[in-house]
Amino acid sequence: DVKVTQSSRYLVKRTGEKVFLECVQDMDHENMFWYRQDPGLGLRLIYFSYDVKMKEKGDIPEGYSVSREKKERFSLILESASTNQTSMYLCASSPPQGRSPLHFGNGTRLTVT
Amino acid sequence: KQEVTQIPAALSVPEGENLVLNCSFTDSAIYNLQWFRQDPGKGLTSLLLIQSSQREQTSGRLNASLDKSSGRSTLYIAASQPGDSATYLCAVRRTTDSWGKLQFGAGTQVVVTP
Numbered sequence: 651d652v653k654v655t656q657s658s659r660y661l662v663k664r665t666g667e668k669v670f671l672e673c674v675q676d677m678d679h680e681n682m683f684w685y686r687q688d689p690g691l692g693l694r695l696i697y698f699s700y701d702v703k704m705k706e707k708g709d710i711p712e713g714y715s716v717s718r719e720k721k722e723r724f725s726l727i728l729e730s731a732s733t734n735q736t737s738m739y740l741c742a743s744s745p746p747q748g749r750s751p752l753h754f755g756n757g758t759r760l761t762v763t
Numbered sequence: 764k765q766e767v768t769q770i771p772a773a774l775s776v777p778e779g780e781n782l783v784l785n786c787s788f789t790d791s792a793i794y795n796l797q798w799f800r801q802d803p804g805k806g807l808t809s810l811l812l813i814q815s816s817q818r819e820q821t822s823g824r825l826n827a828s829l830d831k832s833s834g835r836s837t838l839y840i841a842a843s844q845p846g847d848s849a850t851y852l853c854a855v856r857r858t859t860d861s862w863g864k865l866q867f868g869a870g871t872q873v874v875v876t877p
Binding site: 654 | 794795797799804805806807808809812814852854856861863864865867868869870
């Protein structure tokens with residue numbers, strides 16, 4: 651079974667802090683994704699990566715950056731956390747191209763105070 | 764812009780009844796459609812993936828159909844159980860989008876009562 655592991659289930663940070671959300675997958679998938687999920691807004695794609703050091707912006711990249719130095723690890727970075735970035739963050743991975751299902755981690759609930 | 768709609772937003776059924784969940788999308792030029800399950804406070808679990816060339820997919824008690832021309836997919840869950848209580852989401856991948864982008868519906872929250 652594919653396993654996508656997000657390093658923290660819950661995180662509380664202060665406004666202005668730099669925040670790192672880590673995601674690791676164990677299936678050698680080329681593609682990795684970061685989504686955020688908010689009540690009433692559903693899931694929205696922040697960034698995705700189709701190979702090491704390759705990335706593409708999703709629908710809401712503002713205020714975020716990503717890093718993919720190794721195939722199995724995809725990090726989401728909040729350069730200066732703000733209260734409107736309080737959300738559930740979900741990481742996912744999949745094999746190459748778009749014909750296979752996405753596999754999600756359990757999510758990180760981030761609260762910015 | 765692709766709009767993905769799931770109606771109803773919430774559904775409650777007694778154990779043993781069949782569940783019928785609907786997903787509609789405005790742009791029929793899709794690559795594939797996926798159904799997911801989400802338990803409270805957790806991530807999404809992939810249930811079924813239907814490619815645009817397929818009409819349906821089955822896995823155990825789950826069956827998903829796809830009608831591209833009418834912009835609809837239906838997820839059937841036979842003989843529902845309390846453990847089926849969760850939120851079910853559908854997501855489509857359009858042929859005109861970057862392949863990494865899925866458009867999600869808001870989900871249908873299902874409660875199966877014993």
